[in-house]
Amino acid sequence: MSDRTDPIRVVIVDDHALVRDGLRWVLEAQPDIAVVDEAGDSDTAIARVSAAQPDIVLLDVEIPGADATETVRRIAETSPRTAVIILSMYDGPALLRRLLAAGIRGYLLKSAGRQELIAAVRSASEPSGSVLLSVSRESLAQVQGGRHAGRLTARESETLQLAARAMTNVQIARWLGHSEATVKRDMRNIFAKLGAVSRIDAVNKALAASLISSPDDDTGRPR
Structure with missing residues (x-):
């Protein structure tokens, strides 16, 4: 007591x-x-x-x-x-x-x-x-x-935000000026940090944790 x-x-x-x-x-x-x-x-x-x-x-x-x-x-x-x-x-x-x-x-x-x-x-x-x-x-x-999900790097968050727009790895690489291999590596890291089993699962978990914004609220568009 x-x-x-x-x-x-x-x-x-x-x-x-x-x-x-x-x-x-x-x-x-x-x-x-x-x-x-x-x-x-x-x-x-x-x-x-x-x-x-x-x-x-x-x-x-x-x-x-x-x-x-x-x-x-x-x-x-x-x-x-x-x-x-x-x-x-x-x-x-x-x-x-x-x-x-x-x-x-x-x-x-x-x-x-x-x-x-x-x-x-x-x-x-x-x-x-x-x-x-x-x-x-x-x-x-x-x-x-899930607490480790908040440790996404700025680049990983940006990559996942683009994935939430249904962009492919090639499109994300062009948008960010990276190689496709870099995007694939970032996505693997994102999956591991979020405990995700697919791109959709990663996006949903990131949205639930407020790590990215909803695609409906995201006004940026691929060039």
């Missing part, structure tokens, strides 16, 4: 009353944790978090209303000092990356144990800024691999 004297204030958000009751029972058995409110959908959650300004929100990833990423963003707007811990049956890397980008402080699978939940709540209440992830090794590896 930390040195704080006031309890950690928690709001539980889950659309199943039995789940909320179970979480409340586990948390309120701890002398340093108090459940101050609960909600079963996104809009109610935002309103109650805004009113309570809790330390922690335990947020089910599949509640009715706005999706979890939007709900996390709205919580950050209405209660900036509240930390969000996601509870989920699913740990897909794409969802996990979006939620991490939105600013969550924890992600727990619903198969997590009681002590793991309590530890996550206590950890997220501290101002350290650390993020607790209790997910599969496969998802964690893919999320960590």
